[in-house]
Amino acid sequence: MTDRLPRIGVLGIMQELYDHMIPGITERQAGYARRVADRLGDVADCVIGEPVKSRADAERAVRGFENDDLDGVLVVMLTYAPSLRVTRIFDRMRLPVCLANIQPDPAVTPAWDMDDMTYNQGIHGAQDTANAMVRAGLPFDVVTEDWQSDAFTERIDRWARAARAVTAWKTLxxxxxxxxxxxxxxxxxxxxxxxxxxxxxxxxxxxxxxxxxxxxxxxxxxxxxxxxxxxxxxxxxxxxxxxxxxxxxxxxxxxxxxxxxxxxxxxxxxxxxxxxxxxxxxxxxxxxxxxxxxxxxxxxxxxxxxxxxxxxxxxxxxxxxxxxxxxxxxxxxxxxxxxxxxxxxxxxxxxxxxxxxxxxxxxxxxxxxxxxxxxxxxxxxxxxxxxxxxxxxxxxxxxxxxxxxxxxxxxxxxxxxxxxxxxxxxxxxxxxxxxxxxxxxxxxxxxxxxxxxxxxxxxxxxxxx
The missing domain is CATH 3.20.14 (L-fucose Isomerase; Chain A, domain 3)
Structure with a gap:
């Protein structure tokens, strides 16, 4: 009854604005989300949704996670995105949530251009999104880490197991x-x-x-x-x-x-x-x-x-x-x-x-x-x-x-x-x-x-x- 890995939905959030600035950015950041999920493969069975760019996208993705009987939702900022597009889902969220405050590259380097700035600007999207969660009264965990580190995997493992336990409790x-x-x-x-x-x-x-x-x-x-x-x-x-x-x-x-x-x-x-x-x-x-x-x-x-x-x-x-x-x-x-x-x-x-x-x-x-x-x-x-x-x-x-x-x-x-x-x-x-x-x-x-x-x-x- 307890051997299976936690089943976690990965909700990647970005906005359409950047599609016009940087062609191919959606596919690039979706690949980043898949790499994050692969990194967590030993501690969680990750189900990756399509990148969310609108309120309708967000509500559709979360309904899918809930209908698939997942244990929790891992929110990843693929770029900055205004929180009002996801505020409503947090007001009625049934699954435990973790906000992964991460970015594709672990270090700022002199080689960065504006594209790199856009790829790695999730931190202020995380702040906007966390604010929406707090206003909604939604309990959530936060993990700020280099996503390629062992510490990131360990902390997500802890949250995912807690999410599995809390979700199981809700129907116990x-x-x-x-x-x-x-x-x-x-x-x-x-x-x-x-x-x-x-x-x-x-x-x-x-x-x-x-x-x-x-x-x-x-x-x-x-x-x-x-x-x-x-x-x-x-x-x-x-x-x-x-x-x-x-x-x-x-x-x-x-x-x-x-x-x-x-x-x-x-x-x-x-x-x-x-x-x-x-x-x-x-x-x-x-x-x-x-x-x-x-x-x-x-x-x-x-x-x-x-x-x-x-x-x-x-x-x-x-x-x-x-x-x-x-x-x-x-x-x-x-x-x-x-x-x-x-x-x-x-x-x-x-x-x-x-x-x-x-x-x-x-x-x-x-x-x-x-x-x-x-x-x-x-x-x-x-x-x-x-x-x-x-x-x-x-x-x-x-x-x-x-x-x-x-x-x-x-x-x-x-x-x-x-x-x-x-x-x-x-x-x-x-x-x-x-x-x-x-x-x-x-x-x-x-x-x-x-x-x-x-x-x-x-x-x-x-x-x-």
Whole structure:
């Protein structure tokens, strides 16, 4: 679900005036736009529109980008062009925008003539165009760079991934099996505000639908899933065929429901499953494997966390649902874990992921097969989506590293120790003051700059701690 490159429309803007001054300039600058797109080929699948010279051209090009289900629009000034020709498209733009403040030649030289001045005068067109975007209230990113540099590719890569995540969010459906955990305030959100401001739509799923889907599954599909688990994981010999069969049915049934209803993220709450009375165990391993396939997930009916895990997949790859469990002051780190759900794609490369038989008192059901692993040491980033009321949202972000830390042999759920770059004391003081929630997404690597662009495009306050 997250392997494809972002699909980006390249909107090249110029004006007819220069066709009379410099014959062939349109073809020349169109070639420049193609070279820019080729330069970005490793980070984006670029769709190049014809050079835009009028309001009609601009509106036609953007309608085409939107109808082609692209992720964003990269605006490139091919020459100076008055912004009023594109102002209206910015007033109704649905796709995330980046203004590439670039020019064909990186340096001014004594050999330049007036033609060269015209080819390279995009900067004041960018100023006029950016002014129109600001007046329209359109969120956008800006990249000023030499387009042939690695820095340009890196910055457009960051924006394109953010655009892909934001665009996917606008049509995201988050399924909640049963109901959310009673009394858990930091996961509460006005669902209408979430839909209006950011896009995710919440869809309630009756536990009975899950039960019926489990009963209707083909035995071959269940056996195929267990065979794949045998190949991928170190399977606990204590797990019975009945336990594994039941777990596999839950995972396949959940995925079937998500697929049929167009749902990209989901949440289950242990009480909602347990109180139904028709289920033998909680779907712990299911959450781990579905996250590994690119679905957003959060426990306890937490729609906000499920949404941000989904965004984390598309922004930085392999979003991992987790929470801060306890502080370890001697190592200046925080133990990260949850009840048993975690994306096994962030597991240590030097240790097998284990599918274990695991007693669990929560829910008062039978033992749920659980995927157990330690998180890969190295750079990592945490992000928490906070609802502030009205249509205001904040993203609290912390960079740091997962330590190559001690084993905790009694802990039977995914875990790792995260050392914030700002230290436990500074990070937690700032996290709590910002209202950071107790459920969050972790991505391997330093991704704060990626989340910052994401927030700019989505209209979310960015707060790094």
């Amino acid at each position: 459906k988050v399924g909640v099996f049963g109901y959310a955990m009673n009394g858990m305030g930091d996961a509460r959100v006005d669902e209408s505000a979430l839909l209006r401001k950011l896009g995710p739509e919440v869809s309630a799923i009756a536990p009975g639908d899950l039960h019926r889907a489990m009963d209707s599954l083909d035995t071959t599909a269940v056996e195929d899933l267990m065979a794949r688990e045998d190949e991928r994981f170190e399977v606990d010999a204590r797990l019975s065929k009945e336990e594994r069969d039941d777990h596999a049915r839950m995972q396949l049934a959940i995925e079937q429901i998500l697929t049929e209803r167009g749902i990209g993220a989901y949440s289950t709450h242990f009480d909602a499953i347990a109180e139904d009375g028709r289920f033998a165990r909680l779907p712990m391993a299911s959450a781990s494997s579905l996250m590994a396939k690119g679905y957003g997930f959060a426990g306890e009916g937490d729609v906000l966390a499920a949404s941000i895990v989904y965004a984390g997949h598309r922004l930085a790859g392999d979003g991992h649902f987790t929470e801060m469990y306890a502080m370890d002051f001697p190592s200046d780190s925080i133990l990260m874990s949850h009840m048993g759900e975690g994306n096994w794609k962030v597991a240590r490369a030097d240790e097998p992921v284990r599918l274990i038989k695991r007693p669990l008192g929560i829910g008062r059901l039978d033992d749920p097969p659980t995927l157990l692993f330690r998180i890969q040491p190295g750079p990592a980033t945490l992000a928490s989506l906070v609802y502030l009321g009205g249509t205001d949202f904040r993203l609290v972000v912390a960079e740091g590293e997962v330590l190559d830390s001690q084993e905790l042999p009694v802990l039977e759920m995914p875990y790792g120790q995260f050392r914030p770059a700002s230290g436990v004391r500074g990070c937690m003081d700032a996290w709590l003051r910002a209202g950071g929630t107790h459920h969050m997404v972790m991505n391997l690597g330093h991704a704060a700059a990626d989340w910052k662009v994401f927030c700019e495009l989505a209209g979310i306050e960015f707060h790094q701690v």
